[in-house]
Amino acid sequence: MNGTHEGRERLLLVDGMALLFRAYFATSFTGSIRRTSAGIPVNGVHGFVRYFLDAVKRFGPTHVICCWDMGSTTFRTEQFSDYKGNRPDAPDDLKPQFDLVKEVVDSFGIPNVGIVGYEADDCIGTLARLHSGAADVFVLTGDHDMLQLVNERVTVVIMKKGYGNYAVYTPSFLLEERNLTPAQIIDLKGLMGDTSDNYPGVKGIGEKTALKLMQEYGTIENILDNLPQLSKSIRAKIEADLDMLHLSRDLATIRCDVPLELALDQCLWKLNRSTVETKFDELEFGSLVKMIG
Missing domain, CATH: 3.40.50.1010 (5'-nuclease)
Incomplete structure (x- = not known):
């Protein structure tokens, strides 16, 4: 197993x-x-x-x-x-x-x-x-x-x-199937949002673009550090929605410190x-x- x-x-x-x-x-x-x-x-x-x-x-x-x-x-x-x-x-x-x-x-x-x-x-x-x-x-x-x-x-x-x-x-199956690490799942949601949970991510960035950015830059921090390298339209979308990008990433993050003991x-x-x-x-x-x- x-x-x-x-x-x-x-x-x-x-x-x-x-x-x-x-x-x-x-x-x-x-x-x-x-x-x-x-x-x-x-x-x-x-x-x-x-x-x-x-x-x-x-x-x-x-x-x-x-x-x-x-x-x-x-x-x-x-x-x-x-x-x-x-x-x-x-x-x-x-x-x-x-x-x-x-x-x-x-x-x-x-x-x-x-x-x-x-x-x-x-x-x-x-x-x-x-x-x-x-x-x-x-x-x-x-x-x-x-x-x-x-x-x-x-x-x-x-x-x-x-x-x-x-x-x-x-970890190896996730990498093989999606070319993503577990931490990148969170950043991906920050960028593209989640329609089933009803938060938007960056307006105008869908799964395809979000995946491409993650493959190229690895993290949201790295994407933000390299904004000048991005295409004009993607850069403009991210800059217009920075607050929602950070909020969406936070909403996507599962908390592992709930006050719970068992x-x-x-x-x-x-x-x-x-x-x-x-x-x-x-x-x-x-x-x-x-x-x-």
């Missing part, structure tokens, strides 16, 4: 919202949503469990933590009020599943972690930094922003379309089968029992 060291602990950090949303939308587009006999929608939770258990089987963690966003107000919305301002409300059928999915995670004996004022990404970054000395860390997500966390001890596993498909990012021994992966089966019975997930082995 990439990025692992023989005999070391292995920590799986799960981006809970990424899995839940992916699971919900992968099934809801058909128009028929899985419900319990009492009518409670559970399609997202059902898919979450399938994705999660497949990843456990594939990456074999000794420890697991699941991280969540805690509402839409964070230090980033204080810095930039439009941050994620383009996100629609969660669909009505998804809303009751936010609490249900955490109950399922509880039944697995896994800590649910979230800190008000921060995003799940920041909790994941902090926990990765905290525990990568003692464990090989795997981050399970669909969010390419997380690639900035990659290092020799932290592997980012991006869920791809279709069930059980992953892109496994180590000892490794509090998140041992050790299923209590009867607890899980009780929860699965309640949600009418009979077909998933065989996945818990």
Whole structure:
């Protein structure tokens, strides 16, 4: 397995919202949503469990933590009020599943972690930094922003379309596939912005130009030191948007110093089968029992 060291602990950090949303939308587009006999929608939770258990089987963690966003107000919305301002409300059928999915995670004996004022990404970054000395860390997500966390001890596993498909990012795979280092992921976002998070970067600079600048100059500082070498139009765009360039880079930076402490021994992966089966019975997930082995 990439990025692992023989005999070391292995920590799986799960981006809970990424899995839940992916699971919900992968099934809801058909128009028929899985419900319990009492009518409670559970399609997202059902898919979450399938994705999660497949990843456990594939990456074999000794420890697991699941991280969540805690509402839409964070230090980033204080810095930039439009941050994620383009996100629609969660669909009505998804809303009751936010609490249900955490109950399922509880039944697995896994800590649910979230800190008000921060995003799940920041909790994941902090926990990765905290525990990568003692464990090989795997981050399970669909969010390419997380690639900035990659290092020799932290592997980012991006869920791809279709069930059980992953892109496994180590520093060498990131370099090979994108010709970028983890730190350059942040600078790239500073330049081009992020439409899904609703911050603009430098107006008029898209991914292609941003990548070209990163390949040529390596960092935003280096680009700014070499402004006279740039084409007139690119130089003008950057000079007109310097404040937004710095703000966008800051918004893109995952914080790894969130006030959060969780000892490794509090998140041992050790299923209590009867607890899980009780929860699965309640949600009418009979077909998933065989996945818990």
